[in-house]
Amino acid sequence: MRLAIRDALATMRKAPLLSLLSVTTIAFSLFAFALFGLVALNIKRALERVEERVEIRAFVADGTRIEDIARAADEIARYSEVQSATIVTREQALERARAELGEFSDVFEPGVLPASIDVRMRPGFRDPRNVEAISSRIRTFDFVDDVRYGAEWIAQLHKLRNIAGATGIALGVAFAVVAVIIIGATIRMTVLARSTEIGIMRLVGATDAFIRRPFLIEGFVKGILGGMLALAFTWIAAAVLEHYLNFQALFFDNRLVAFGLAGGALIGLFGSAFAVGRHLKRV
Amino acid sequence: MIQFFNVSKEYPRSGLALSDATFRLHKGEFAFLTGPSGAGKSTILRLAYFEERPTNGEVRVSGVSSDEMSRRAVAKLRRRLGIVFQDFRLLEDRTAEGNVAFALEVTGTRRDQIAPRVNRVLTQVGLASKFKAYPSELSGGEQQRVAIARALVNDPVVLIADEPTGNLDERATRGVFQLLRDINASGTAVLMATHNLDLVRRTDYRTIEMDAGRIVHDGAFRGSDVRTAT
Numbered sequence: 001m002r003l004a005i006r007d008a009l010a011t012m013r014k015a016p017l018l019s020l021l022s023v024t025t026i027a028f029s030l031f032a033f034a035l036f037g038l039v040a041l042n043i044k045r046a047l048e049r050v051e052e053r054v055e056i057r058a059f060v061a062d063g064t065r066i067e068d069i070a071r072a073a074d075e076i077a078r079y080s081e082v083q084s085a086t087i088v089t090r091e092q093a094l095e096r097a098r099a100e101l102g103e104f105s106d107v108f109e110p111g112v113l114p115a116s117i118d119v120r121m122r123p124g125f126r127d128p129r130n131v132e133a134i135s136s137r138i139r140t141f142d143f144v145d146d147v148r149y150g151a152e153w154i155a156q157l158h159k160l161r162n163i164a165g166a167t168g169i170a171l172g173v174a175f176a177v178v179a180v181i182i183i184g185a186t187i188r189m190t191v192l193a194r195s196t197e198i199g200i201m202r203l204v205g206a207t208d209a210f211i212r213r214p215f216l217i218e219g220f221v222k223g224i225l226g227g228m229l230a231l232a233f234t235w236i237a238a239a240v241l242e243h244y245l246n247f248q249a250l251f252f253d254n255r256l257v258a259f260g261l262a263g264g265a266l267i268g269l270f271g272s273a274f275a276v277g278r279h280l281k282r283v
Numbered sequence: 284m285i286q287f288f289n290v291s292k293e294y295p296r297s298g299l300a301l302s303d304a305t306f307r308l309h310k311g312e313f314a315f316l317t318g319p320s321g322a323g324k325s326t327i328l329r330l331a332y333f334e335e336r337p338t339n340g341e342v343r344v345s346g347v348s349s350d351e352m353s354r355r356a357v358a359k360l361r362r363r364l365g366i367v368f369q370d371f372r373l374l375e376d377r378t379a380e381g382n383v384a385f386a387l388e389v390t391g392t393r394r395d396q397i398a399p400r401v402n403r404v405l406t407q408v409g410l411a412s413k414f415k416a417y418p419s420e421l422s423g424g425e426q427q428r429v430a431i432a433r434a435l436v437n438d439p440v441v442l443i444a445d446e447p448t449g450n451l452d453e454r455a456t457r458g459v460f461q462l463l464r465d466i467n468a469s470g471t472a473v474l475m476a477t478h479n480l481d482l483v484r485r486t487d488y489r490t491i492e493m494d495a496g497r498i499v500h501d502g503a504f505r506g507s508d509v510r511t512a513t
Contacts, residue, residue, distance in 0.1 A: 003388060014376060200372055203332075204433065205362035206389035208354055 004213035011194065011218060018193060019222070022186040026226025027233065029179035030264055034234040036175050037256075038249070040168045045250050047161050054126040054157070056119040056135050056149040064115070064143040072141050073117050081125035081134055086118045114145065128155045183226075183267050187219055188275040198279065208280050215276040216269055223268020227261040284308050284441055284472050285331050290340035292326050300326040302496045303340070308441065308474055313467045315483050315504075316476040318493030324476040327493070328445050331474065332366050333357045345440055362390050365434030365442040365471070369449035371426045373418040379405060379429045380414040386433045404432040408462055424455025431462060441472040448479055456482070 012019040058076075060069055069087055076085040088096070093113040119138065121131060131154055135147045191198075201211050231252075238249050252260065285308040292301040301323045308314055316324045329335045330342050333352055342349040347360045373382050383401045392400070405414060408428040418426050427447060434442055444463065448456040460482050467473045477483065483490055483504050492500035 196372070197374060200374065200385070201389050202358070203361060203366050203372070204386040204389055205358050205360075205437070207358040210389055210391075 004210075005217055007214040008217035008221065011190075011214065012221070015190075015193065018190060022190060023222050023225045023229065025186040026183050026222055026264065026268060027229035029182045030227055030230035030260070030267075031233040031237075033172075033175040033179050034230050034252075034260060035237060036171060037260075038234060038238060038252070040172065041252070041256075042250050043164055043168070047157075047164060048123065050157060051123070051126045051161070052120075054121055054131065054149070054154055056121070056131060056138065056147060058117045058119065058135075058138045058141070058144045059146045059148070060115045060117065061143045061145045062114065068143060069115065069117065072143075076117060076119055076134075076138060079134060079137070081121055081130050083120045083122045086120075088116045088118055090115045117144075126154070127158050180267055180271065183223075184271045184274060187215075187222075187268070187271045188278075190218070191215060191272075191275045191279050195279065198276075211280065212273065212276050215272045219268035219270075219272025220265050221268070223265040223271075224261060226268065227264025230264065231257060231260055284310050284312070284345065285474060286341075286343040287327070287330070288341045288343075290330060290337045290342055292323075292330060292335060293338045299496055301330070301337075304498050305340075306491055306498060306501055308472055310440070311467070311470050311472055312489065313464070313473045313486075314475070314489040314491055316474060316491050316493065317478070317480065317483060318499075320478075321495075322493035323496040324493055325445055326496075328443050328474070328476055332361060332364055332443055362437050363440050365431075365437070365439035367427070367430050367434050367442065367444040367447045369446035371418070371423075371430045371450075373426055373429055373433075375418050378415050378417055379410055379421065379425075379432075382418070382429055383433045383436050386436050390437065400436055401432075404436045405429075407435065408432045409458075422455065423451050424458055427451060427455070427459050428462065431459070431466075435466065435471075439471060441474065442466060444473065444475040446476055446478065448477065448482065 066087075066089075073085040073087050076082055090111060090113060093116060094110060097113055117138070119134065121134065125131075125134075128151065131149050132151070135149055138144055139147050198211055235251065238251055241247060242249055287304045287306050290301060290304045291299065293299045304323070304327065316327060318324055326335070330337055330349070331344060333342070333344065333347075333349065336352075337349055344360060345363055347356055352360075374385065377385060380401055383404060384397050387397045387400060402414075405411060408431050410425060410428050410432065413421060413425060416425075418429070421429065427450075431442075431447070442463070447463070448459050451459060456479065463473055463475065464486075487503060489502065490500070490504045491498055492505070
């Protein structure tokens with residue numbers, strides 16, 4: 001293994017231009033993928049923020065005792081799909097309506113708005129089916145007069161989210177495939193550059209595993225270096241966008257950074273394994 | 284040592300390269316493989332070091348059969364063979380010493396054993412003063428000696444040489460050939476393909492003569508009967 005590491009590093013030193021070319025090719029392929037990932041991440045976050053506003057409002061009949069409302073709210077809050085169930089008294093409802101309507105706040109007379117239980121859904125349960133199901137359950141309480149949740153708006157939002165998700169996956173896969181193909185071709189160049197050496201190795205009795213090892217190490221190192229460079233490019237691009245477009249972009253968290261670096265290393269590793277494997281099959 | 288049993292080799296594009304070849308190279312023997320270009324000499328050698336599989340028949344080398352060879356078995360077998368080519372096949376970015384050491388490194392030889400073994404074979408082939416020279420700094424004859432040293436360093440049971448003097452002038456040819464004879468005299472079998480009938484004439488070694496993919500003669504050199512190599 002020590003020999004393989006020495007050999008891999010020596011090869012990178014001996015052909016610095018080719019090594020630089022493959023690292024930058026890997027970096028730019030991953031950069032394109034990372035930029036797309038960053039856009040997808042920000043769209044996802046924006047949609048999640050909109051989804052946070054998904055709310056079911058259950059209006060309570062006049063004269064219902066506050067204890068009954070509180071008991072129902074507790075029960076609703078325990079549903080696994082529900083994040084919170086908050087009681088809004090008639091007074092609070094009036095106050096909120098007045099705050100929302102601003103200059104028209106005097107159109108509401110005290111006592112005209114009913115009390116309600118405002119229910120927020122947990123992330124992942126904010127789709128029309130779950131919202132409808134919870135609404136139906138809430139309707140079964142005797143003192144609930146009406147349940148509103150903006151069915152049409154939620155359906156549209158859900159559709160938008162599905163379209164964004166499907167487009168994201170399709171584009172993501174396409175970017176990843178293009179990255180793998182470009183990286184594979186680059187690594188293949190380094191394998192071909194050493195084909196004489198591989199031929200001699202085979203003649204003197206090197207096993208395929210022995211021949212493959214330095215290439216795998218080289219691919220792994222180049223993948224990590226390319227991944228780091230791609231992350232740096234993406235960070236710079238995000239900073240430039242923020243600066244010039246005055247747009248607060250969300251950047252990858254540590255988990256996604258680690259995932260990106262591991263992805264680069266794996267693409268380098270498997271790209272090398274594939275390229276050298278193909279070459280060995282032919283010689 | 285090397286045994287061919289009714290071996291044929293056919294390539295999809297160029298057709299039959301070897302037809303029904305049967306011969307045996309014994310331990311410690313020296314044999315020439317002669318014949319015009321395209322006669323099948325290199326095919327026999329490639330089959331002998333398992334670079335090719337026979338289309339029909341069986342090749343056995345040092346107990347390993349072409350019928351059951353895996354890539355790993357072939358790699359292991361080649362450590363017991365020495366292979367030399369007309370074009371030397373040296374690594375240009377390694378010194379003479381580095382090229383020979385390479386054959387030991389790739390077979391997992393312990394580092395402390397590499398230098399003494401490399402020194403021994405480079406001295407044996409007459410390159411004691413050229414350890415640190417790169418191939419581009421060596422003459423053709425010297426490069427071939429490095430290639431032979433690389434072939435010898437694993438103490439092969441047989442040395443397979445494909446036109447080893449093909450790129451050399453007469454003086455270098457004589458030197459390399461003498462080296463191969465010395466190696467043979469120390470007990471290593473040698474199978475050498477050559478166009479150079481002067482070399483063949485100079486000895487009483489066994490000659491396997493090829494023509495159009497067939498062995499047409501196997502025995503002592505036939506002198507003027509032999510077809511002129513092209």
